[in-house]
Amino acid sequence: MRSSKLKLTRLIIVSALCVSFTMTHAQVKLIDQVVAKVGSEYILLSDVEEEYSYAKSKNPSLNEDVKCAILDNLIAQKLIVYQAKLDSVEVSDSEVEAQLNYRFDAILQQMNGDEAFFEEYYGASVNEMKDRYREDQKQKILAERMQDKLMADIEITPKEVEAFFNKIPTDSLPYYKSEMEISEIVTLPKVNPISRQKALDKITDIRDKVIKGEMKFEDAASKYSMDPGSAVKGGDLGFAKRGVYVPEFEATVFSLSKDEISDIIETExxxxxxxxxxxxxxxxxxRHILIKPEITEDDLxxxxxxxxxxxxxxxxxSMTFPQAVLKYSVKTIPSYANSGRVKNYNTNNTFFAADDLDPDTYFAVYNLKPGxxxxxxxxxxxxxMKAYRLVQLNSISKPHKANFKEDFDKISEYAKDSKKNEYFLKWLYGKRNETYIEISPLFKDCNLEARKS
Known part of the structure; x- marks a missing residue:
């Protein structure tokens, strides 16, 4: 197969960047080549090597035989992306940017917001790394959206749940620890008029100095801005498209001419x-300068x-908890759209074991009864930001072996996931049989099925 000069598109989850970036630097001398083609999508040797290096770092006992499974998995991923493009599944630039921001912010948080250390560690700035992984992130979202589209209408009946449960051998039934479900109301303090005016006076004074030339914008940002991520770069926010900023900020920045400085605006x-x-x-x-009004003890x-x-x-x-959520809780937290019910992102459901809860929440509900x-x-x-929170204990279970009556909701989810997985694998097998797939002789010993039609 001819070597390709196509852009390297590594399907690496950004949360694994710390390992993957290191391996990238170690493989600079690797002569890259296409090792598989799936429809119009390509898989490069570096894709396989980086996935292998990451897997090896997690499990040193792995040998190179696992590369066959890695390539097979990459073919499946590319097949989903290829079909998503054929089906005109769309992903907006703002969605990609939001995901990149979320993932890189998480990495920066682990580095205490030190972008200089980030650049030293990875050999590239945050914005350069975002540019490098933007296409990968878009393909990841495309694949997720295609899967969601395929399985959106899959439902499961109580009889199917019961049949699924009955197929589980008794000695294989899981043992559940005590678990609880909780709901929350989170309320932020309102800025008092005095603090608001002090912040406004301060930023007005800073802007006046910049406008009069008494201070350079970047120096003022570094000295005064309360946005730590951009302050270290003189307020520079890098490139962004529409949909990235909050509405008030976006409307202002897109209305400016080059080098123009805006009036003072207020956002959340x-x-x-x-x-x-x-x-x-x-x-x-x-670039911008941010001044936050001080929240006082009285405000809290x-x-x-x-x-x-x-x-x-x-x-x-006099009021139900869901009604109170709608009236008093912060609208931007995930629980708001779920009547206050809190989701456990470790298990993707609403059940929490004691060790899943942070200490403050655990001790707040420890002695509560349901309701x-x-x-x-x-x-x-x-x-x-500081805020106050109410927590309601919705339910609590005792430690027990899984049973159909008490754990119906969980078993139902497992059964539905099983049904979705079975449907998706059949779909994947069918698409694999009708899609052009070419595999390099480098992987001839893997016995992976290619299709040239």
Whole structure:
């Protein structure tokens, strides 16, 4: 097979970047080549080698025979992406950017927000790494969306659940620890007028100095901005397309001319002013300075008193907990759209074992009975903001071996997942038989099925 100059598109999950990037640097001298073609999609030797290196780092006992399974898995991934493109499944640039931001922010958080250390470690800036993995992230979302589209209408009946449960050997039934389901109301403090005015006065003074030339924008950002991610770069936010910023910020930055400095605007994060540095097609590169109003102890106390009164209303049946969620909880947290019910992202359901809960939540519900509500708990949000939270204990189970009656919801999910998996594998097998697949002689000993038609 001829070697290809096509762009390297590694299907690496960004959460595995720490290992994968290191392996990339170690393989600079690798002469790359196409090892498989799936429809119009290509798999490169470096794709297989990087996946193998990552797997090997997790399990040193693996030998090179596993590369056959890796290639087979990559073929399946590319087949899904290829079919998604044929079916005109769409992924917006803003979705890709949001996912990249989320994943790289998580990595930066592990590095205490030190972008200089990030660049030293990976040999590239955050924005350069985002550019490198943007196509990979898009393909990952495409594959997920195609799978969701295929299995969106799959349902399962109680009889199917029972049949699934009855096929499980008694000695293979799982043993469940004590688990609980919880709901929450999270309320942020409102900025008091004095703190708001102080923040506005401060950013007004900073902007005046920049406008008068008394201070360079980048120096002011480094010294005063309360956005740690951009402050270390003189306020530079890098390139972004529409849909990345909150509405007020986006409307302002896209209305600016090159080098123009905006008026002061207010968003949910605080006060900003922005300078447009460059426009490239539908993308803009800007820098900004952010000043956040101070939240005082009095502001927090008002929230605590408010949630205490909300708790009283629910306990006295003057309001249901879901009604209180809609009226008082933060709309941007995942539980808001689920009537306050909290999802366990480790298990992808709403059940929590004691060790799945953070200590504050665990001790808040430890002595509660189903239906009881905790007193307001002071918490710190992911962005560092302080807030108060009410937690309701919805249910709690004793440790037990799985049984059909008590664990119907869980068994139903397992049965549905099994049905979806079976359907998807049949779909994948069918598409594999009708799609052009070519495999390099390098992998002839893998006995992987190619199809040339």
């Amino acid at each position: 994060f605080g006060f900003h002013f922005i300078q447009l540095l460059e426009r490239r097609g539908n993308s803009v590169r800007a 106390e008002k929230v605590r008193v408010l949630l205490d009164s909300v708790r009283t209303l629910v306990v006295n049946d 009881d509500i905790s007193k307001p708990i002071l918490i710190t949000m992911p962005d560092g």
